[in-house]
Amino acid sequence: SWKAALRGVTTESPEISKSIVNHVQTSLARAPYNIDDFGAYQAAALSVRDNLIVNWNSTQLEYSRKSPKRAYYLSLEFLMGRTLSNALLNLGVLDNYSSSLSSLGFSLEDILVQERDAALGNGGLGRLAACYLDSSATQELPVWGYGLRYKYGIFQQLIKADDGTQLEAPDPWLDHQNPWELPRLDVTYEVRFYGNAQRWDEGTGRATWSGGQEVLAVAYDVMIPGYGTKNTNNLRLWESKPKRGFDLQSFNAGNYERSVESSNSAAAITSVLYPNDHTSFGKELRLKQQYFWTAASLADMLRRFKHLEKPISQFAEYNAIQLNDTHPTLAIVELMRILVDEEEVPWDGAWTIVTNTFFFTNHTVLPEALEKWSVPLLEHLLPRHLQIIFDIVSHPAIIRESSLFLQSVEKKFPGDREKLSRLSLIEEGFPKQVRMANLAVVGSRRVNGVAELHSDLVQKNLFPDFVEFYGKSKFGNVTNGITPRRWLDQCNPSLSALITETLKIERNVWLKDLYKLEGLLAHVNDSEFQARWAAVKHQNKERLALFVERQLGIKIDASALFDVQIKRLHEYKRQTLNILGVIHRYLLIKSLKPEERKKVVKKVVFFAGKAAPACTLFKMSTLLPLTIRLIVNVARVINADPDTNQYLSLFFLPDYSVSLAEILIPASDISQHISTAGTEASGTSNMKFCLNGGLLVGTVDGANIEIAEEVGEDNVFFFGHLTPDVEDLRYQHTYHPIPVEEKSPALAHVLNTVSSGIFGGDGVYEPLLNTVRQGDFYILTDDFDSYIRALEMVDEAYSDRTEWIKKSIRTSAKMGKFSSDRAIQDYAQEYWNIESVKL
Numbered sequence: 001s002w003k004a005a006l007r008g009v010t011t012e013s014p015e016i017s018k019s020i021v022n023h024v025q026t027s028l029a030r031a032p033y034n035i036d037d038f039g040a041y042q043a044a045a046l047s048v049r050d051n052l053i054v055n056w057n058s059t060q061l062e063y064s065r066k067s068p069k070r071a072y073y074l075s076l077e078f079l080m081g082r083t084l085s086n087a088l089l090n091l092g093v094l095d096n097y098s099s100s101l102s103s104l105g106f107s108l109e110d111i112l113v114q115e116r117d118a119a120l121g122n123g124g125l126g127r128l129a130a131c132y133l134d135s136s137a138t139q140e141l142p143v144w145g146y147g148l149r150y151k152y153g154i155f156q157q158l159i160k161a162d163d164g165t166q167l168e169a170p171d172p173w174l175d176h177q178n179p180w181e182l183p184r185l186d187v188t189y190e191v192r193f194y195g196n197a198q199r200w201d202e203g204t205g206r207a208t209w210s211g212g213q214e215v216l217a218v219a220y221d222v223m224i225p226g227y228g229t230k231n232t233n234n235l236r237l238w239e240s241k242p243k244r245g246f247d248l249q250s251f252n253a254g255n256y257e258r259s260v261e262s263s264n265s266a267a268a269i270t271s272v273l274y275p276n277d278h279t280s281f282g283k284e285l286r287l288k289q290q291y292f293w294t295a296a297s298l299a300d301m302l303r304r305f306k307h308l309e310k311p312i313s314q315f316a317e318y319n320a321i322q323l324n325d326t327h328p329t330l331a332i333v334e335l336m337r338i339l340v341d342e343e344e345v346p347w348d349g350a351w352t353i354v355t356n357t358f359f360f361t362n363h364t365v366l367p368e369a370l371e372k373w374s375v376p377l378l379e380h381l382l383p384r385h386l387q388i389i390f391d392i393v394s395h396p397a398i399i400r401e402s403s404l405f406l407q408s409v410e411k412k413f414p415g416d417r418e419k420l421s422r423l424s425l426i427e428e429g430f431p432k433q434v435r436m437a438n439l440a441v442v443g444s445r446r447v448n449g450v451a452e453l454h455s456d457l458v459q460k461n462l463f464p465d466f467v468e469f470y471g472k473s474k475f476g477n478v479t480n481g482i483t484p485r486r487w488l489d490q491c492n493p494s495l496s497a498l499i500t501e502t503l504k505i506e507r508n509v510w511l512k513d514l515y516k517l518e519g520l521l522a523h524v525n526d527s528e529f530q531a532r533w534a535a536v537k538h539q540n541k542e543r544l545a546l547f548v549e550r551q552l553g554i555k556i557d558a559s560a561l562f563d564v565q566i567k568r569l570h571e572y573k574r575q576t577l578n579i580l581g582v583i584h585r586y587l588l589i590k591s592l593k594p595e596e597r598k599k600v601v602k603k604v605v606f607f608a609g610k611a612a613p614a615c616t617l618f619k620m621s622t623l624l625p626l627t628i629r630l631i632v633n634v635a636r637v638i639n640a641d642p643d644t645n646q647y648l649s650l651f652f653l654p655d656y657s658v659s660l661a662e663i664l665i666p667a668s669d670i671s672q673h674i675s676t677a678g679t680e681a682s683g684t685s686n687m688k689f690c691l692n693g694g695l696l697v698g699t700v701d702g703a704n705i706e707i708a709e710e711v712g713e714d715n716v717f718f719f720g721h722l723t724p725d726v727e728d729l730r731y732q733h734t735y736h737p738i739p740v741e742e743k744s745p746a747l748a749h750v751l752n753t754v755s756s757g758i759f760g761g762d763g764v765y766e767p768l769l770n771t772v773r774q775g776d777f778y779i780l781t782d783d784f785d786s787y788i789r790a791l792e793m794v795d796e797a798y799s800d801r802t803e804w805i806k807k808s809i810r811t812s813a814k815m816g817k818f819s820s821d822r823a824i825q826d827y828a829q830e831y832w833n834i835e836s837v838k839l
Ligand code: 26Q
Pocket: 122, 123, 124, 125, 126, 128, 274, 276, 277, 278, 279, 280, 281, 282, 286, 363, 364, 369, 371, 450, 480, 680, 681, 682, 683, 684, 702
């Protein structure tokens, strides 16, 4: 059929077929008649890209013509996943490409899975950035993302078959040509490290920074199409490379190794994504990444701003910069440096510009995740920036009283030394540390958390003194959101089609206004609709079952209840609670007589998630791989137990990714979001599961609370202690510990069973079990019984299938609030003050 296409035989979309064939011949330089699925993917991608480029150009031209205020989303992580299917959907050419590809002898489905995920992120924070780019383009807002073009994304996870250990392998996602990026080898900036900062004018505080190492930042642009609009935004990713190819002097002197050393160190900056979330490490290379990226991004923004020929004092009227957590906080300092040292803006004026430009989102309240950088390291790597940080803190010679931060604190709260030290950007100690979160708060116009409860905790626990100092209005909440394009239409096309048919409105209407899903409520009692809804869920479960069978070679019963927990492994997310619950269920079924067993709800439990690679420095993180081992070994035993395996089976799916989530989420009956209350800032997969008609088992935490508010308490399965109890319980664990046997005999029995060795391990699990028996920081012992009760409620509810389906429909119908379109509109209006640009 390739030959037919070459002869110009008409297909359903002759233009598209021609363009695909053309790319095979010219861009890939391959012969069309022996092209494989991967080649066909590449050619289709290049053909789609041609359309994106046209739209991208018109959009950027219009931005230049209209000079609207722009917003920039600075994130060290963009967890994009695959692009082809998203681009096809957003451009509205999915059916055309599908039919053209099939006329060429290919199936779109087979082509789509050829693409490697772009996995430039760890988890929630990175995926949120990707959803926000999709929504910004869809809302026709002038928003650009800025990030790093890591050569290696998040590591690939392998699970060793014999003992369940996690192995990490590099993710060489750029080994093949990446059709989705446009290298801009002409868009480059020099970024300096080390060297000397010479103050040359004590009166203005200006300085010259010179010497050290200079590295080149090269731009790669990723096109971000909006859904149902021509507007196509940009995600600019920086790659580092040496300013000069190599050191010719050493080379000529015969020292070849030395001559490439500095060029290697330049290239190292963007070589790999740091795989730790929720632990700040203080490694020099990470700091280098942060500065390299913020410096290049700001230089780029400034160059664009200068084209407008406006006075620099108006910078904040044309630019808003969103800081995705504290990772880009150096941008605050860098903009000060540019304004004061290079643009010769007086210090106070510069500070006014800066504090009107930046906005800061906090994503966690866990103390170990709060970034701090040691003063000596900063002094070494970024001497000028350290000066500026100290000047922001206090510099009597150059700062007038109004912006003298510590002095104005002292004035407001005279004599309160403790408050002063809590507010300070510098933490005393050996060495002294710069608190990046405090710097981000001080340097930003507004600060927000990512769900109501979390934003409350940000104000009450994390920054109470700043709230007192600045007043409440500087602090706000923007509840996270997810894009319904990827997380419903793309990953669950059957459900999307059923919704469109039922609502009797066009897909492109409800996909842009997710509140329209409420229209489904009118059909909740329609038994034919219920049946079709259930059929879609079942079909998605079959799809997952097939996937697992191909991957692990094990057959799964798709009529069982599918129970899913997929997320990064972390103590606070309590995968351990889940696996201990599974063991409890196993022991229970095992203890039943064969005829009694027939009454239990059949269940398949799925886990997936990566653990930060073990680091001996942090004792805690070594327990996470142990949790995986426990899950894998429990799975081995219970899946092989003929007494129980019809009723309960368990899988750990390796190498969790965006693409794997797209298969798992539509197939869930329940999903678990069971963090210790007050620890999960928001969670976003909870929204994805509910949007796809899965019910939620969760704690009263993060966005779970707002989901329950929308769908009603009777449609979620809540359990566990509330946030205010947690502190008291921890105090109790430390000073008045109660043995597990007393607190929860059921849990004690489970722990002892694991210790007894029936899941193997030869005692390896003891350190993990002991964190539950003693200390129990994440209060598993206090929540276990109530967790088990919640799961019993699930069994009971699932037994009435019609009621269950109604719950599922009601849940999905009420997810309007959690569209990232709503979240982005919040940011655009309440924070950035930007407006949409029509082409
Ligand atoms: C910090 C310093 C050094 C190295 C790494 C890091 C680092 C990297 C990533 C710290 C934190 C992260 C990621 C945090 C994260 O993903 N937070 C999640 O953000 C989601 C989006 O707002 C929320 O839904 C989740 O609740 C929150 O855990």
